[in-house]
Amino acid sequence: MLRLIHTADWHLGQSFHGQERHTEHRAFLDWLLETLIERDADALLVAGDIFDVVNPSLRAQELLYDFIVTAHERLPQLDIVLIAGNHDSGNRLELPAPLMRRLRTHALGRVVWREDGELDADHLLVPLTDAAGETQAWCLALPFLRPAEVTGRDAEDYVSGITGVHERLIDAARRRRDPGQALVAMSHAHLHGATVSEASERPIVIGGEESISAALFPDDIAYVALGHLHRAQQVGEARIRYSGSPLPLDFSEVDYPHQVVEVCLDDERLTSSEALPVPRPVAMHRLGPAPLNDVLASLEALDDDPDLPRERWPWLEVSVKLDAPAPDLRARVESALEGKALRLLRLSRRLPETESDTTSARIDLQTLGPRKLFERTWQERWDTPPGDDVLADFDRLHQDVLDDPEADA
Numbered sequence: 001m002l003r004l005i006h007t008a009d010w011h012l013g014q015s016f017h018g019q020e021r022h023t024e025h026r027a028f029l030d031w032l033l034e035t036l037i038e039r040d041a042d043a044l045l046v047a048g049d050i051f052d053v054v055n056p057s058l059r060a061q062e063l064l065y066d067f068i069v070t071a072h073e074r075l076p077q078l079d080i081v082l083i084a085g086n087h088d089s090g091n092r093l094e095l096p097a098p099l100m101r102r103l104r105t106h107a108l109g110r111v112v113w114r115e116d117g118e119l120d121a122d123h124l125l126v127p128l129t130d131a132a133g134e135t136q137a138w139c140l141a142l143p144f145l146r147p148a149e150v151t152g153r154d155a156e157d158y159v160s161g162i163t164g165v166h167e168r169l170i171d172a173a174r175r176r177r178d179p180g181q182a183l184v185a186m187s188h189a190h191l192h193g194a195t196v197s198e199a200s201e202r203p204i205v206i207g208g209e210e211s212i213s214a215a216l217f218p219d220d221i222a223y224v225a226l227g228h229l230h231r232a233q234q235v236g237e238a239r240i241r242y243s244g245s246p247l248p249l250d251f252s253e254v255d256y257p258h259q260v261v262e263v264c265l266d267d268e269r270l271t272s273s274e275a276l277p278v279p280r281p282v283a284m285h286r287l288g289p290a291p292l293n294d295v296l297a298s299l300e301a302l303d304d305d306p307d308l309p310r311e312r313w314p315w316l317e318v319s320v321k322l323d324a325p326a327p328d329l330r331a332r333v334e335s336a337l338e339g340k341a342l343r344l345l346r347l348s349r350r351l352p353e354t355e356s357d358t359t360s361a362r363i364d365l366q367t368l369g370p371r372k373l374f375e376r377t378w379q380e381r382w383d384t385p386p387g388d389d390v391l392a393d394f395d396r397l398h399q400d401v402l403d404d405p406e407a408d409a
Helices: 022-038 060-074 090-094 096-099 156-174 292-301 327-339 355-359 365-382 388-403
Strands: 002-007 041-048 081-082 105-108 125-130 134-144 182-188 223-227 233-235 237-242 258-264 271-276 284-291 315-321 343-350
Touching: 002 022, 002 223, 041 233, 081 134, 081 182, 090 105, 090 284, 096 105, 105 134, 105 284, 125 156, 134 156, 156 182, 182 258, 182 355, 223 258, 223 343, 284 292, 284 343, 292 315, 315 327, 365 388
Parallel strands: 002 041, 041 081, 081 105, 134 182, 182 223, 223 237, 284 315, 315 343
Antiparallel strands: 002 258, 125 134, 233 237, 258 271
16 A cells, blocks of 8 residues: 655745745645654655745745655655646756755656657656555656747647657656556646636646646556646546645635645555645635625624734735725725734725726736737737747747746746
């Protein structure tokens, strides 16, 4: 029997509407360590987006490395496997890899291609051992693949490129394993049919054409540990799962069931998987949209604990429906919060629709996305759709912006 804990999307160092969340991340990692001990876990799989930006703060990095060292001290036989997500720098994650291997931690940040053009699969195959030190499974640890890493070889586009890498890695794992050893795939990707969050997930690659098929993972893969989507969910089968983020990363995620997943393998088969709810160290409230008087009444009714340290005060988002200008809106909301142990992070106004709003065409920029907006603007300006070369240039520029740590500022 091999017992795994699957988690993802920690986003250490996240700035939440300008506020740091160090206390919350520390509380989660403390809980996770105690859970690993309580459940007598053999391995911890972290499926990407360990950090929130490619250049994380020293404090965020300290959280990760302190956790790894403490976990090894308390669970010397625990295998830890980390892969880079689209928010991470693969090179940065792998930089201390030789040192981390001494702590039974494997950090995979990028794929490596040999001189003959073949994938270096050995770099991505990690043995998972039981308490006796016997290899019971192989983890196919595939970090987030950027288009430049997989296109221009045998693949013409991103989806065919990532498909080819998965297929090569699975073939190599089948050759490597002995009878009775399970295969566990870990990937940071967007699968067809999976549910995305309302507002908090950055597009994983250019053009919105990133989703891949769950059929990439054949039946002899006992479990697929996925990262990227913040909502915990299975995709088609119980063996293919997103663990989801352990903390809400946006107010739109306040009602998600945040969790990690305990997975049990026996021989080559998945025997059970169980969602383990993650305690929320800091409460999060979302009020509205509602008329101002209703919002003020709700604020008055909110419970708070003045004995909590400030870093544990609940986060608060307020949305107010207005039927007339209210220049003193913020002052009235802040007055209602005076003396309460609550932190107002976001105050938005919902204005009444005008006749022009309902009769003219409106563009939802969030739904449309940068690429479609670019295509629409080009069409209107030049009366012809942009060519493939123009779209390719746009895609490269867009990816550069997504990868720029300053873009999150």
